Amino acid sequence: MAEKKGVSGLKKRKDIYVMRLFVTGASPNSARAISNLKKICEEYLKDRYELEIIDVYQQPAIAIDEQVIALPMLIKKSPGMERKLIGDMSDKLKVLKGLEINAVNL
Amino acid sequence: MKTSNSKKQKNDNKPLLTLQKAPTGIAGLDEVTGGGLPKGRPTLVCGEAGSGKTMLSIEFIVRGAMQFNEPGVIMTFEEQTEELAVNVASLGFDLQKLQADKKIKMDYVHVSRSEIRETGEYDLDGLFIRLGYAIDSIKAKRVVLDTIENLFGGLKNKGILRAELRRLFAWLKDKGVTAIITGERGDGKLTRHGLEEYVSDCVILLDHRVVNQISTRRMRIVKYRGSLHGTNEYPFLIDEEGIAVLPVTSLKLDKGITSDRISSGIPSVDEMLGGKGFYKGSSILISGTAGTGKTSIAANFADGVCRNNARCLYFAFEEPPQQIVRNMRSINLNLDKHVKAGLLKFFAARPTLYGLEMHLVAVHKAIQQFKPSVVIIDPITNFVSIGSLREVKNMLVRLIDFLQNEQITVMFTALTLNDMVNDQTDEAISSLVDTWLLIKDIEWNGERNRGLYVMKSRGMKHSNQVREFVISDSGLELIDVYIGPDGILTGSAREAQVIQEETGVAIHNYALSRKDREIIRKRKVLESKIASLNSEFESVEEELNKVYEEEELRKQILNKNRETIQSIRRGSENKDEPKNTGK
Numbered sequence: 001m002a003e004k005k006g007v008s009g010l011k012k013r014k015d016i017y018v019m020r021l022f023v024t025g026a027s028p029n030s031a032r033a034i035s036n037l038k039k040i041c042e043e044y045l046k047d048r049y050e051l052e053i054i055d056v057y058q059q060p061a062i063a064i065d066e067q068v069i070a071l072p073m074l075i076k077k078s079p080g081m082e083r084k085l086i087g088d089m090s091d092k093l094k095v096l097k098g099l100e101i102n103a104v105n106l
Numbered sequence: 107m108k109t110s111n112s113k114k115q116k117n118d119n120k121p122l123l124t125l126q127k128a129p130t131g132i133a134g135l136d137e138v139t140g141g142g143l144p145k146g147r148p149t150l151v152c153g154e155a156g157s158g159k160t161m162l163s164i165e166f167i168v169r170g171a172m173q174f175n176e177p178g179v180i181m182t183f184e185e186q187t188e189e190l191a192v193n194v195a196s197l198g199f200d201l202q203k204l205q206a207d208k209k210i211k212m213d214y215v216h217v218s219r220s221e222i223r224e225t226g227e228y229d230l231d232g233l234f235i236r237l238g239y240a241i242d243s244i245k246a247k248r249v250v251l252d253t254i255e256n257l258f259g260g261l262k263n264k265g266i267l268r269a270e271l272r273r274l275f276a277w278l279k280d281k282g283v284t285a286i287i288t289g290e291r292g293d294g295k296l297t298r299h300g301l302e303e304y305v306s307d308c309v310i311l312l313d314h315r316v317v318n319q320i321s322t323r324r325m326r327i328v329k330y331r332g333s334l335h336g337t338n339e340y341p342f343l344i345d346e347e348g349i350a351v352l353p354v355t356s357l358k359l360d361k362g363i364t365s366d367r368i369s370s371g372i373p374s375v376d377e378m379l380g381g382k383g384f385y386k387g388s389s390i391l392i393s394g395t396a397g398t399g400k401t402s403i404a405a406n407f408a409d410g411v412c413r414n415n416a417r418c419l420y421f422a423f424e425e426p427p428q429q430i431v432r433n434m435r436s437i438n439l440n441l442d443k444h445v446k447a448g449l450l451k452f453f454a455a456r457p458t459l460y461g462l463e464m465h466l467v468a469v470h471k472a473i474q475q476f477k478p479s480v481v482i483i484d485p486i487t488n489f490v491s492i493g494s495l496r497e498v499k500n501m502l503v504r505l506i507d508f509l510q511n512e513q514i515t516v517m518f519t520a521l522t523l524n525d526m527v528n529d530q531t532d533e534a535i536s537s538l539v540d541t542w543l544l545i546k547d548i549e550w551n552g553e554r555n556r557g558l559y560v561m562k563s564r565g566m567k568h569s570n571q572v573r574e575f576v577i578s579d580s581g582l583e584l585i586d587v588y589i590g591p592d593g594i595l596t597g598s599a600r601e602a603q604v605i606q607e608e609t610g611v612a613i614h615n616y617a618l619s620r621k622d623r624e625i626i627r628k629r630k631v632l633e634s635k636i637a638s639l640n641s642e643f644e645s646v647e648e649e650l651n652k653v654y655e656e657e658e659l660r661k662q663i664l665n666k667n668r669e670t671i672q673s674i675r676r677g678s679e680n681k682d683e684p685k686n687t688g689k
Contacts, residue, residue: 024231032227056232060239067216068232070261074225086261087226098223 017041017049017099018077022056022068029088033072036089044101074098125332128176128248128284131169132162133471134351138336139327143308148275148285150305152296153312158323158344159288161197162312163250164190165348166286168199170248171209176284178248179240180212183256187212197348211240217260224262230270234277241283249278249285255299275304296328307331313339320492322461325351341463343471352467352504363387368480368515371410372403374584375543378560378569384541385565386479387513389506391536393520394545398556399577400519401425403543404482405434405441406582407517411480412444419478420452421469423488427452438581451476457488462501465489469505473514480515487521499538506538540564545575548596555596558584574600 021037023030034053041049056063056071066075070086076099085098126145129136136142143149143166151159160182167178180201182190190212191201204210213236241249254271261267278285287305289297296302302309309328314321324339342351367382376383384390392400404420411418422430430452431441444450453472457465473481483505489498502518509516518539536542542561547554556575560568573584574596588595588603595603 022232024229024235027229027231029227029229036226056235060235063232063236063239064213068236069215069217069230069257070222070228070233071231072228073232084222085225086222087224087228090226091224094223094225098225 015048015079017045017079019049019099020052020054020066020075020077022054022063022066022071022073022075024071025055025057027071030072032088032090033074036092037074037095040089040092040095044096127333128170129174130166131173132165132349132351133474134340134342134467135162135325135349138325138340138351139308139330140334143284143286144330144333145284146279146282147307148278148287148305149308149310150287150289150297150301151310151312152289152291152302154291154314157291157312157314158342158349159312160185160190160252161194161344162310162349163252163286163288164194164199164201165197167210167248167250168194168201168204169348170284171204176247177208177244178210178250179237179244179246179283180210180250180252181215181237181240182212182250182252183215183217184253185214187214197346199348208244211244211246213237213240215256217257219260219262222260228263228266230257230267230274233270234274238281241281247283249283251285251287253288253290255289255297255301258299271301272304302328308333317461318492320458320461322463324463341461341467343464343467345468345471350467350471352463352470364513369410369414370403371406371408371413372582372584374573375403375558378558378571378573378584379541379563380567382566384515384563386515387510388515388540388564389510389538390515390517390541390543391520391539392517392543392545393522394556395522395547398545398547399575399582400521400545401430401484402434402437402577402582403545404484404517404519405430405437405439407480408450408482409434409439409441409444412441412447412449415449416480417476417478418444418450418480418482419473419476420450421472421481421483422452422454423457423483424485425454427454436579437577438579451478457492462489462493462497465492466501466505470508473509473512478514480517481509482517483519485519485521487519503538536561546572548574550596551599553597553599557587557596 019037019041021033023033037051041051054062056068062068066073072086072088074085074089074095076083076085080100083098083100085095089095127139127141127143128145129142130139151162153159164180167180170176170178180187180190185193187201194201201210201212205212215233215236237249240246254274257267257271258264275285275287287301289299289301291311292298292300296309296311306329308330311326311328313324313326315324316322323342323344325342326339327335327337340351342349364386366386367384368386369383370376370379392403394400401424408418408420420427420430425433427445431445434441441450445452451472453469455465455468459465460468469483486498486502489501493501506516522544541563544559544561546557546559548557549555556577557572558575559572560570562568572587574587576583576585585600588600
């Protein structure tokens with residue numbers, strides 16, 4: 001439960017994006033999701049995001065707590081409502097919509 | 107896998123490798139499937155909403171955990187685990203406790219399209235991991251996925267879903283777990299999303315039909331690879347003890363037969379049946395019009411059985427048990443005593459409570475629990491109100507078959523509505539039963555009496571006579587009817603005839619004695635006449651004799667005189683003469 005501490009510590013800044021990405025080892029989808037998401041975050045959320053990458057194989061109990069079915073899955077904890085995104089994050093527009101990032105220049 | 111392999115070796119004594127089966131523990135289902143679900147393979151259970159899919163799968167897991175020491179995982183996609191636990195608590199399944207004991211593991215999978223956005227390629231590894239984790243944590247042998255098709259509602263990409271489901275079922279097989287996957291019935295297909303394409307080892311279809319406002323649950327094994335199985339629709343029941351399936355049409359005519367007899371409880375009826383009563387394990391039909399005493403005969407039979415310390419199960423489909431007990435008191439039968447002793451059990455239900463098949467299941471269950479040696483069903487007629495004649499007959503065929511297999515004697519009562527057709531009975535089961543007693547109303551001389559016939563009784567000598575069936579305060583009795591020039595006389599007419607005959611005899615006797623006296627008198631007269639004639643004859647005879655004697659005497663005297671005269675004449679010179687004449 002170390003990741004929860006991190007979340008609460010970062011909750012002080014309201015516009016900080018707290019996200020968890022659930023992946024399965026080094027599967028192609030997972031690898032793509034990690035790189036795609038990192039690219040998006042670097043582009044739109046630079047220095048205001050906290051991304052935790054969890055390998056579900058290592059922590060299967062978390063999968064039950066977080067209702068993980070489809071993988072890879074990204075959970076945005078804050079700001080605002082909790083959002084779940086699944087897939088390899090290749091659809092950038094949907095990812096941004098899902099994370100409620102207002103990208104004016106899109 | 108290792109554990110399942112070692113188990114396989116343990117069970118496998120036969121040289122030929124046949125399909126291993128995992129018993130479900132569900133009453134009847136194991137018989138229909140020939141031993142259970144295919145072990146280590148997934149089974150698809152499909153049916154409409156409310157057809158009992160979840161109940162079947164939960165019972166499979168619970169019984170597996172409790173009876174067969176096979177822990178199980180329940181992954182539910184519909185109901186929260188807490189809800190599910192509450193729902194099945196009514197069946198006496200304590201899921202929470204089982205979970206605490208590590209016998210089962212429940213996982214609720216929630217997928218909602220509104221909460222999830224799809225951003226590209228994905229797979230269902232999360233589901234695999236959760237399931238794998240749950241299986242490994244309790245070393246599960248059984249898995250239930252209820253209802254996995256809900257994923258189709260939560261996820262848009264059907265292509266991925268299908269591919270993943272295919273992978274999931276293959277993976278379950280690899281894991282060696284016996285799995286039940288439930289699926290909602292779709293239009294023209296077994297399941298809405300075609301799960302039957304992926305799960306093809308065993309498919310069970312559940313059905314819940316309502317005909318004439320009466321619902322019946324049915325089950326059918328659509329396919330079962332590598333195994334024989336019953337192909338019919340089997341009715342099943344969900345009650346407070348779970349599911350009970352009835353393998354109804356195992357119609358083999360290879361029953362064990364006994365020639366033991368069982369008394370009908372009425373000595374005079376036994377007498378009509380060769381003096382010993384019914385055959386044990388046979389079926390008896392009592393039919394008659396309303397109020398002819400069918401229930402009384404049945405109650406007498408029950409009483410007789412209980413008095414011999416055997417068990418009797420009485421299915422009352424018309425009257426409440428208390429009413430039967432009360433009514434039978436009026437004919438000197440104390441059934442209450444047997445009920446208290448646990449020998450007699452009533453099972454009362456309105457026929458319209460549920461469908462025929464469900465009744466059959468209920469009857470089966472009750473019989474299997476109580477294990478009676480005699481079953482009475484009173485009456486079967488009311489079943490017609492919930493099914494066609496053909497259906498009722500089918501049901502009774504199955505019931506008789508089951509009972510005869512179990513060597514249970516069964517007595518049915520049936521109401522005949524129309525005298526014109528009563529030779530066939532409404533339920534047309536007369537060909538099925540072994541003994542058929544018919545009670546007929548004999549209406550004559552302004553009163554109604556009952557006549558009892560033995561219509562048939564297989565394999566025993568039986569009376570061809572009509573007997574008058576009398577119900578009195580002291581019980582039931584059969585009386586020989588009077589057959590006279592006017593036909594059959596019963597009731598008061600019979601009594602009158604008997605009195606009339608008695609009068610006739612008395613008069614006859616009186617006449618006889620009068621004649622006798624006259625003869626005696628005549629004889630006396632004649633005898634006295636004979637006596638007087640005799641004495642007359644004697645006097646005549648005497649008279650005659652007297653004449654003879656006088657004549658003789660006279661002769662002698664004459665002779666003497668002559669001799670004297672001669673001697674006088676000759677003097678005494680010729681002395682020899684008198685000597686010669688004397689000679």
